[in-house]
Amino acid sequence: MKKRRLFGDIFAYIILCAVGISMLVPFCWMIITSLRDKTEFFREITGLLPTGPHWSNYIDAWTTMPFGRYFFNSFFVAVVVTFGQMITCSFAAYAFARLKFRGREPLFKGYLSTMMIPQQVTLIPLFLLMVKFRWLDSYYALIVPFLVSAYGCFLLKQFFLTIPEDLEDAARIDGASHWSIFWRIILPLSKPALAAFGVFTFLASWNSFIWPLIVISRPTMKTLPIGLQALQGFYGDGNWAVLMAGSVIAALPMIVIFLFAQRYFIEGITLTGIKG
Amino acid sequence: MKKVKKKRRLLGRDTLAAIGFLSPSLVGLAIFVVGPIIGAATISLFDWEILTPPKFVGFANYVAIWDELANGKVLRQVFANTLYFTAGTVPLAMAVSLGIALLLNRKLFGVAAFRVIYFLPTVTSIVALSIIWRLMYNPDYGLINRALEMIHLPGPGWLADPHWAMPAIIIMSVWTGIGYNSILYLAGMQGIASSYYDAAQVDGANAWQQFRHVTWPLLSPTTLFIFTMSIISGFQVFTQIFMMTSGKPTPETQVYVYHIYSQAFTSFRMGYASALACVLFVIILSITLIQLSITKRWVHYG
Incomplete structure (x- = not known):
């Protein structure tokens, strides 16, 4: 029995390693290519490794497109959207989880049903709305439509329901308002879910x-993915080395954040169960 | 009498608080979700090419869609491509992810490291992944054909080859989704109480029997969830197509959302594109409703 378990483990390691390598190879290929000489690519490559690290590709990518600005735009938009959703969703979640008011259940069902609407369906009217608001090429267009998420309301409501009400009862007897219950009791207890x-x-x-x-469409307003797409449009198949350097620049910040906060990523995925 | 009065007052205070707590999300959802969905349904009844004023045409756009589907024009091909992509990705991605999750669930030394590696594509922008894979698939300099060359196999033209373009995108998409799906599967497996396995072992069940009679049935809610979500996102595939082939070689990799995008934002046929979007909505809604009713009927909850 023990021997069988050992064989099973070895087999598991072999498969896991094989899949792991296939996961890593494209990333390694990206990094290696980003360090190659621009013309080296089109010649017959003798070795897998570049002739020497050509860091100039990174400088070229960075100067061809305003990557610093792209980075800032992506970061700014993501931070505001995240905090905005945390605020609006936790507000709504508190109302659905704790307040008694007429029409609560139908309204909650209404929230739930908006979750079934895929983004692509609202794309055209939303675009026309942005035209009407004169928000094209602005942070407003990137941020405001995403400050609310029905899914977030649902998720946080489910979490708030798991918090025992005894704590609040004590506070309520002391005359605490809903606002202070929400702010001083519910939110601090929800830190893991919020994270x-x-x-x-x-x-x-x-x-x-x-x-x-x-x-x-304005270059200074682009986010990293759109900026990277512009870089591909600029170089096409002409300069893979710089294109890969750009991809590394675009991918690296999130990978670094992930390595430091991976626990929250895994929890976030298992909790939310959807990918945007 | 007094009590009733007090209760009503309390209800009133809560209602006021509820309005306060709900209004930000209510306003946001009304303007940016409910409004646009009504908008999409309305625009789909018009013939509207942005520069010319909209003209009411009733269901003509839907009739046109039906006509194109029935008479084998571009849209039929687009539909077939979308089904091809979905049918190619979903079972493959699910089988691989389930296998990986089973192995990760053995709690071996170093499992955390594997989990991190598998998860890398999930946190990386699909735009960057598409560029990497476009290079991997390059018929002349790409890593894949170089590797095939080494073992003396002829490499296809991948993204440039009508027969291989879609399989290439399917392989890339499966690769991208493995980490995410196996994390979901793993979470489902860890939710199964170990007492079931203890009981199975007492009965002398081998590994396969344990999987077949314990893991698989108790995992059915997770499986159904991943299955539905994967089909829905299969119908919505866009970014990797846009980045890797732009629908070329036309029309082999033209998929549904790409078609909506190009009809709306390069041909500016807003009415027709909105009708396409509404059809997508109905498809996705039906898939979701089917999932909900199946969940009620046959899924085992452990």
Whole structure:
């Protein structure tokens, strides 16, 4: 029995390693290519490694497109969207979890049903709305439509329901208002759920593509994914080394954040169960 | 009498608080979700090419969609491509992810490191991943064809080849989703009480029997959830197509959302594109409702 378990473990390691390598190879290939000489690529490559680290590709990528600005835009938008959703969703979640008012259940069902609407369906009217508001090429277009999420309301409501009400009863007898119960009791107790939800929202905003593609055309307003797309449009198949350097620049910040906060990423994914 | 009065007052105070707590999300959802969905349904009844004033045409856009589907024009191909992508990605991604999750669930030394590695594509922008894979698939300089060359196999033109373009995108998409789906599966497995396995072992069940009679049935809510979500996101695939092929070689990788995008934002047929979007909505809604009713009927909850 023990021997069988050992064989099973070895087998598991072999498969896990094989899949792990296939996961890493494209990333390694990206880094190696980003360090190659620009012309080296088109010649017959003798070794897997570049002739020497050509850091100039990174400088070229950085100067061809305003990557610093892209980075700032992505970061700013993601931070505001994340905090905005945390505020609006936790407000709504508190109302649905704790307040007694007429029409609560139908209204909550209404919130739930908006979750079934895919983003692509509202794309055209939302775009026309942005035109009407004169918000094209602005942070407003990137941020304001995403300050609310029905899914977030649902998720946080479910979490708030798991918090025992005894704590609040004591506070209520002392005459605490709903606001102070929400702010001093519910929110501090919800830190893990808020962190997981926040990380997930940040990731979705950071990587969102189709919406910024439609509403942004001015180079200084682009986010990282759209900026990277512009870099591909600029070089096409001509200069893979710089294109890969740009991809590294665009991918690296999130990978670093992930490595430091991976617990919250995993929790965020298992909690929310959807990808933006 | 007094009590009733007090109760009513309390209810009133809560209502006021509820208005305060709910209004930010209510206003946001009304303007940016409910309004636009009504807008999409309305615009779909018009012939509108942005520069010309909209003209009411009733259900003509839907009739046109039906006509194109029935008579084998571009849209039919687009639909077939979307189904091809979904049918190619979903079972493959699910099978691989389930296998990986089973292995990760053995609680081996160093499992955390594997989890991090598998998860890398999930946190990386699909735009960057698409560029990497476009290079990997390059027929002349790409890593894949170089590797095939080494073992003396002829490499196809991948993204440039009508037969291989969609499989190439499917492979890339499966690769991208493995980490995410296996984390979901793993969470489902860790929710199964170990007492079930203890009981199975007492009965002398081997590994396969334990999987077949304990893990698989108790995992059915997770499986159904991943299945539905994967189908829905299969219908919504856009970014990797846009970045890797732009629908070329036309129309082999033209998919539904790409078609909506190009009809709306390059041909500016807002009415027709909105009708397409509403059809997508109905499709996705039906999938969701089917999932909900199945969940009620046959899923085992442990």
